[in-house]
Amino acid sequence: MKTSLDPRHQKRQQIVQELFAASANPKTKIADPKSVAVTQNLTAIDAIISDSAPEWEIAKINPIDLAILRLAIYELCFELTEPPKVVIDEAIELAKEFGGDTAPAFINGALGKALFSKTRVLKVMATKLGIEEEKLVPEANLLTDLNATDLEIADLITVLEKDLNLIPPPDISRLSTVGSILEYIEDHNE
Incomplete structure (x- = not known):
């Protein structure tokens, strides 16, 4: 303290x-x-x-x-x-x-x-993926549209897991788009 x-x-x-x-x-x-x-x-x-x-x-x-x-x-x-x-x-x-x-x-x-605010989550995503926030549209695929590496995606999921106390889904590939990540966070916001 x-x-x-x-x-x-x-x-x-x-x-x-x-x-x-x-x-x-x-x-x-x-x-x-x-x-x-x-x-x-x-x-x-x-x-x-x-x-x-x-x-x-x-x-x-x-x-x-x-x-x-x-x-x-x-x-x-x-x-x-x-x-x-x-x-x-x-x-x-x-x-x-x-x-x-x-x-x-x-x-x-x-x-x-x-x-859990969308503003914060998008800022974290942009920072971790090294891209402009404007590209973070819901339908954007992390791998194909945003050219994120597997390591960048894993780092992003780890940060969100730690910051938001979230457990990623067993099938992590479910979180393949910006929208799916935002939806998952919204659904698991306590």
Whole structure:
């Protein structure tokens, strides 16, 4: 668990505070590059939050919780540099520090659902297969259309299995298209 002295944790604290300030006053100058990236992707991030916490309208989410969620969704679904468990644990710690009593559970639940978001899965697929996201149409066959190697496909399945706690089907060839992978994940989203 990270401590308050960990520079990465302190950086996330700073970003959350910057995002919170910007949501309260849109004229606030945003300096941190990651804060800028979050604000540039706000529409897509908020769509993932809406899908992950459908019982809450964005405007009704506590502003500090929203800032924490926005940063974590950016790290989970767009940046992809930290393992999902690290991102979620950090967001929960930030919620304990800045949010109310129910914030950690709310953040944990929303991020657990965001792990399965189509945006995130497609970003992971594009990264692991080394292709542009635009090519990831449902009917695209991983081997023939996207020219993925068996090793790249195995690596992708392993990452999805680990990240999403999924067990691949006994007949792995069932997951031969982008659409079949998305469908399998959707069907097994707990």
